[in-house]
Amino acid sequence: xxxxxxxxxxxxxxxxxxxxxxxxxxxxxxxxxxxxxxxxxxxxxxxxxxxxxxxxxxxxxxxxxxxxxxxxxxxxxxxxxxxxxxxxxxxxxxxxxxxxxxxxxxxxxxxxxxxxxxxxxxxxxxxxxxxxxxxxxxxxxxxxxxxxxxxxxxxxxxxxxxxxxxxxxxxxxxxxxxxxxxxxxxxxxxxxxxxxxxxxxxxxxxxxxxxxxxxxxxxxxxxxxxxxxxxxxxxxxxxxxxxxxxxxxxxxxxxxxxxxxxxxxxxxxxxxxxxxxxxxxxxxxxxxxxxxxxxxxxxxxxxxxxxxxxxxxxxxxxxxxxxxxxxxxxxxxxxxxxxxxxxxxxxxxxxxxxxx
Numbered sequence: 610x611x612x613x614x615x616x617x618x619x620x621x622x623x624x625x626x627x628x629x630x631x632x633x634x635x636x637x638x639x640x641x642x643x644x645x646x647x648x649x650x651x652x653x654x655x656x657x658x659x660x661x662x663x664x665x666x667x668x669x670x671x672x673x674x675x676x677x678x679x680x681x682x683x684x685x686x687x688x689x690x691x692x693x694x695x696x697x698x699x700x701x702x703x704x705x706x707x708x709x710x711x712x713x714x715x716x717x718x719x720x721x722x723x724x725x726x727x728x729x730x731x732x733x734x735x736x737x738x739x740x741x742x743x744x745x746x747x748x749x750x751x752x753x754x755x756x757x758x759x760x761x762x763x764x765x766x767x768x769x770x771x772x773x774x775x776x777x778x779x780x781x782x783x784x785x786x787x788x789x790x791x792x793x794x795x796x797x798x799x800x801x802x803x804x805x806x807x808x809x810x811x812x813x814x815x816x817x818x819x820x821x822x823x824x825x826x827x828x829x830x831x832x833x834x835x836x837x838x839x840x841x842x843x844x845x846x847x848x849x850x851x852x853x854x855x856x857x858x859x860x861x862x863x864x865x866x867x868x869x870x871x872x873x874x875x876x877x878x879x880x881x882x883x884x885x886x887x888x889x890x891x892x893x894x895x896x897x898x899x900x901x902x903x904x905x906x907x908x909x910x911x912x913x914x915x916x917x918x919x920x921x922x923x924x925x926x927x928x929x930x931x932x933x934x935x936x937x938x939x940x941x942x943x944x945x946x947x948x949x950x951x952x953x954x955x956x957x958x959x960x961x962x963x964x965x
Contacts, residue, residue, distance in 0.1 A: 610719070610753065610775060611717070611719050611753050611754065612717070612718050612719045612721075612728040612751070612753070613715055613716070613717055613718075613728075613751070613752055613753065613754060613755055613757075613758040613843070614715070614716045614718055614728060614731065614732045614735070614749055614750070614751050614758060615713065615714075615715050615716075615749065615750040615752075615755070615758035615759045615761065615762040616695075616699070616713060616714055616716065616732070616735060616736070616739075616747050616748075616749050616762070617712065617713040617747065617748050617749070617750075617759075617762045617763070617766075618695070618712035618713065618739075618745060618746075618747045618748075619655075619745070619746045619747060619748055619766060619767035619768060620652055620653065620654050620655060620767070621652065621688065621691075621711065621712035621745075622640040622651055622652045622683060622688055622712075623638055623639065623640055623652050623653055623654040623657075623681075624654070624745050624746070625684075625687060625688060625691060625745065626638060626640060626681045626684075627654065628743075628744050628745060629687075633679060633681070635656070636656065636677070636679050637653070637654065637656040637657035637659075637660060637662070637675050637677060637678050637679065638653065638654050638656070638657060638678070638679040638680075638681055639651075639652070639653035639654075639657050639662060639668075639671055639678055639679070639680055639681070640652050640653070640680075640681050640682075640683045641653075641668045641671070641680055641681075641683075649665050649666060649667055649668060649880055650662060650663070650664055650665065650666045650667075650668055650671050651664065651683055651884050652664050652884065653671070653678075655767060657671075657675055657678055660674045660675035660678070661674045661675075662674055662675050662678065664880075664881055664884055665877045665878070665880035665881040665884060666877075668680065688711055688712075689711060691711075691743055691745070692711040692712065694742050694743055695712075695739055695742075695743065695747075696708065696714070698735060698738045698739055698742065699714060699716050699735065701738075702716060702718055702721050702723060702731055702735065703716050703717055703718050703720075703721055704845065705717035705843040705845055706843070706845055707843045707844050707845060709885070710885045713762075713885075715755050715758065715759075715843050716735075716843070717842075717843040718731050728751045728772075729751055729770075729772050732749040732751050732770050733749075733770065735747075735749070736748075736749055736768075736770065746767055746768035747768070748762050748763070748765060748766045748767060748768060748769055748770060749761075749762055749769075749770035749771075750762030750763070750764070750770065750771055750772075750773070751770065751771070751772045751773070752772070752773040752778070753773070753774075753775050753778060754837075754838075754839035754840075754841075755839050755841050755843070756790075756791065756834055756837075756839035756841075757773045757778060757781070757782075757837065757839065758773075759791055760773075760785070760789050760790075760791075761773050763789075778837040779836075779837055781837065782809045782834065782835055782836055782837035783808075783809050783810050783813070783835075784808060784809060784810065785808065785809040785834075785835065786807065786808060787801050787806060787807060787808065787809070787811075787812065787831070787835075790831060790834050790835075792827065792830070793831070794854070794875075794878045795874070795878070796856050796874055796875060796878075797824070797827075797856070800823070800824075800859055803859065804823060809834075809835035809836075810835075812831060812832055812835040813832075813835055813836065817829060817832060820832050823857075823859070824857060825857055827857075850945065850946055851943050851944065851945050851946060852879070852882045852883050852943065852944050852946065853879070853882075853898075853941055853942060853943030853944070854875050854878045854879045854882060854941065854942055854943075855875070855898060855939055855940065855941025855942070856871060856874070856875055856939065856940055856941070857900075857938060857939045858871070858937070858938055858939065858940070861902050861936035861937060861938050862936060862937050863932075863936040863937065865925070865926070865929060868899075868925055868929065868937065868940060869922065869925070871940045872918075872921060872922070872925065872940065872942065875940070875941075875942060876916075876918060876921070876942060879916060879942045879943075879944070880916060883916055883944060891914070891946065892913065892914055892915055892916065892944045892945070892946060893912065893913075893914070893945050893946065894910050894911065894912050894913055894944065894945040895910065895911060895913045895916060895917065895920060895921065895924070895942070895943065895944045895945070896908055896909060896910035896911070896924065896942075896943050896944075896945070897909055897921055897924040897925055897928055897940070897941065897942055897943075898928075898939070898940070898941035898942075898943070899925075899928045899929070899931075899932075899937055899939065899940055899941075900937070900938055900939035900940075901932060901935035901936065901937060901938065902935055902936045902937070902938050903935060904938075905935075906939075907928050907931045908928075909924045909927045909928045910924070910945075911923075911924065913944075916944055921942060
């Protein structure tokens with residue numbers, strides 16, 4: 610029987626700042642830029658979340674929701690050092706560790722003999738060691754696969770854990786809100802709702818062809834998750850090379866204004882995913898993908914050291930010149946990630962444009 614633990618630190622960056630500056634402990638804080646700039650919140654503590662502040666929210670908007678919000682500059686080198694300490698603890702229990710970002714990872718403890726082989730007790734011990742070594746709290750999900758473990762880790766936050774046993778997988782998936790499935794963002798959730806799909810049981814009632822018609826390959830993944838299926842193994846060698854988000858439209862669009870409206874919807878989600886990516890990597894390029902109504906795609910990229918929204922608009926204009934009268938059924942945004950060493954190369958050279 611496979612035993613997977615998903616460890617997720619509680620508001621990681623903000624928690625580190627509160628640890629290092631106890632005066633912040635009882636205040637709503639956010640790690641992010643100045644409110645008079647075009648900046649966004651990287652993360653915030655739970656006090657700030659009570660006011661509606663969220664990751665990837667514009668800092669100016671966060672200050673409107675929470676006027677007493679304390680903005681703290683990020684200290685990436687410190688967060689990376691703490692992440693090294695946390696990963697060293699994971700290694701004490703398994704060699705099968707798949708980091709997702711600085712503050713979360715999957716751990717396969719199927720063959721771990723510590724704590725009498727109990728994944729529940731192993732998760733408790735890992736969380737306790739993290740607190741003893743770093744002074745920070747973590748939450749955990751324990752389940753027979755990665756998908757269930759990730760959802761479970763969010764069900765008893767902060768500083769808690771939740772177990773989904775093999776016997777409970779089917780019932781849990783049956784009653785699972787679809788918005789909980791990783792990858793189902795706000796836009797996809799709205800589309801699912803429009804089709805009458807809100808819970809796992811709803812997706813089970815339709816066939817595969819229906820899901821593929823409306824959501825492509827991701828529709829198959831959604832349907833598998835609604836049966837509690839996730840066959841992905843833990844991959845300790847996983848290296849993330851890009852972060853992206855895309856939306857397949859319910860109705861094709863054909864104007865620049867409509868495309869910009871879609872970009873405005875998915876850009877915040879891209880920022881969220883960038884924030885969760887491994888921060889030992891740096892952004893080296895950004896790109897936009899468009900799929901036309903004949904299912905042909907085109908991609909435009911430029912070198913960039915950040916997710917630059919105005920540049921995405923420029924790339925959109927470039928991509929739309931290739932439409933040749935075709936309407937659009939999918940739009941996506943992405944950034945390419947590289948190591949710090951690669952980032953030292955010149956960023957003035959323009960990448961070649963290519964169309965598929």
